[in-house]
Structure formats: structure tokens, C-alpha cells
Amino acid sequence: MGGLSAKVGIDNTGYEDIIGQHGLGERNENGERFANLCGFNKLVMGGTIFPHKRIHKATCISPDHTTENQIDHICINKKFRRTIETVRIRRGADITSDNHLVVANLKLKLKKNWTSGQTAPQRFKTDFFDMLTNSTNPRQH
Template identity: 35%
Template sequence: MGLTVGVWNVRSLWQTGAYALMKKELERFRYDVVGLCEVRWTGGGEMEGGKILWSGTEREHVYGVGMVIGEKARKALLEYNPVNERMMYARFKGYPKDIDVVVAYAPTMDHSDAEIEAFYDQLEQTLNVLPKKDVKIITGDWNAKIGKDNIGFEEVMGKYGIGNRNNRGERLLEFAKDQKMYITNTKTQNRKKWTWESPDGKTTNMIDLILIEQKWMKFVTQCRAFPSAEIGSDHRLVLCNVKMKITKRPKSGENIKRVKYSTEMIKEKLIDIRNEIENKLDTKTKYDMKTRVSNLEKVLKTAAEKCEVGKT
């Protein structure tokens, strides 16, 4: 069996019984990692021995993302990071490469363009801290309509979208193009494509999407929505099958790394970090390109570690 990654906007697990209902519904499906949006739990961390990870605000029961981790994936978990109330990631031991799953919950249409740009900036920063050699998958509720016309975006989406594109959809496609990612929902024709339905039942769209790096797209066999999963949400569960394996992490890695980087600290220490880079990066000595790249990586890693605020 390959890897199955999903996304589901659950519209709050804060209410009594919601978490238990979600778990019961997911028991009917085979999955390894399911990204959750609108969890609405505060704080961040894990419970039930790592069966669920989450990242939320400090006090308010709004937004929030999470991950439900299957048994096999729990044994492969290398590290995770609750980035903020709209984003988190987890890394898994895999074959042929380790696999990074990012969960993202984009601002809705009533949020400003500035908030949208801040979201994509943070998402790009999050991808940049992940090892380049890893397979990267992003699951999320993007609150964006990409439409069915893929002209000009053939490398990031197939011909099987839905409806018309809006500005937020355009922004998502530009992001996918910049990051060389592909929207798996659009790969093949499937009558069960739409992922969201309006309260009156008259409008449907495809806004819960799973992205994978283009170079790994050949491993994707299917991505579809499952209307039978019911949790009182106006969103459908979406599952994507990938011909890749997750494997048990080595014994030396039994202690899962839990990293938390503070974007506020990064902003506050930006000048210090810049000085650190300028002081330690030797630009006078003429090194070969391989040595220069190696030195730069070491300096950037040191600067990043100065912003680490501890393990949870």
C-alpha cells in the first residue's frame, strides 16, 4: 500500500463530541495523514500518543490547523512544528525520500489582500526550512477558486477543475508555479470533485486542495472527495493516494523532534541575524563554489537557530 494524505475542514472540534465524531468517521477510511482546518483549539501540541497534532491561537477558539496521524505514520514521524494558527508541518521517514506534510488554512474572502500575502509569505518561509531533498506535500483549505481553465498554468494544474477562477485562485496558482507544485485534485476526471457546498446547496466548489511537488506528481494515482464522511461540515473529506512508502524511523530517532520557531522573534532579531551573517560569511577569500555554498548553509543555519524558542 502507498501513502494516503488528506485534508478536511472540520469547522471546529471545540464543540462537545466533535472530536469523537471525527475520529469515528475517519475509522471508515484508510489514511496515513489527514490535515485538518478550522480545528479551533487553543495552543498547540499533541495528544493520544501523537494520534493528533494541532496548532492554534493562544486564547481565542478561531482558525487552527491539525493533523490526524495513522498508526504507521506515527511510527515514521520524525518531527513536527506548530507554526501558527493557520499552518503546521510534520516530517515522516519515507521511501524513496523522507516526506514532509504541511497543513495550511488560508484566510477567507472577507480578509484583506495584505493578510493573504502574509499567509503566503509564511507558507514560503515554512517550505524553506524543510530539507530540499524531501518530498513536500501541502494539504489545505485555500479559500480560492482555481477554475477549470488551466491555460498558462498547465504545469501546476490539470484540465479537471471546477467553475471560474477568482483573484485568490490566481494567487494560489502563482504560488504553485513559483514553488513548482501541482494541484493533485485536477489530475484526472472524477465526478466527486467538489469539496465545498454553500448553505443553500446551490453552489459547489473545489477549494480544499492537495499540492505536491511537480517532480513527484508521477507517483500520484488518485485524488478525490468523499461525501460519505459526515461531521456537520460544509466541506468534504479529500484523500490523495501516492505511490510512496512511509517507514519506521530508526531507533536512534525514537525521540521525535518538536520544533517551534517564533516569527515574531525572527522579526525582532532581524538586524542581529543580518549582522551574524555579515560577520561570519567570509566574502574575501576565493573559495570554490561547493565550499562557498557549504559555508553559506552553515551561517544561515546558525542564524536560524538563534530564533528557536524551544521544543514543546
């Protein structure tokens, strides 16, 4: 998904479980729609959860450096909210865009899948093959 230009802003009233307190700017109409979409799909906006300097939150900066917006977001299911360590902007990334790269650090605990005991031997039905090899009417040449 891309090209939403959704500004979610600082005010998270009514969206406390979706939007954190550390957004940037004011919410626009697309931001309202995006917040509703996240609420409907049980998603959390990762970029608004963590306190960072303003420069590490602004994903789009105007050419004259007067306007900063946070319009690119990383969303994750509410169930996995605790796996996010941080979400921030990488300004030095060499990408051909006027927006900065948004990066999230996640911590995952992977569990080894243990198999219990030995697997049962597979048995194949060989009656058909036995019938072919032990045929009473062998072909005559």
C-alpha cells in the first residue's frame, strides 16, 4: 500500500489503541481514513509509538525545509505491538524518492519445533504390482 499521504498527527483522541502520542503535525482527511482502516483491521501505527527527535519522525520534507510531514507509516497487528523496538527514519538512504526511508526494528522469539518420537513407517499397497509380476498368463514372444 502506498501513496496515501496520511498525516495522523499528534492528537490521538479516540484512537489511543491505534495511534501513539508521538506523531507529527495535524491529522488530515486521509489520516482519518487511515486510522479508521487500522482500527478496522486491528493494526497499530508504529511510527507514532516511540518518542524521537522531530528530524527522525519527518518522512517528507519540503524543498525549502519549512514543512515537515509524517506521511509514511509502518503498521503491525496489535497482537505483535510488543515486538516493535523502534521505528525511525533513515535520511541517508539512497532511494529515488522525495520521502525518507522508514525502518522498524523488531525483536522476535522463535521457538524450535520439536518432533516427538519416531515417525511411523509408511506402508504401500503392493497388491497390484504383485498381480502383474505373478500373472498366470505371461506374454509369449
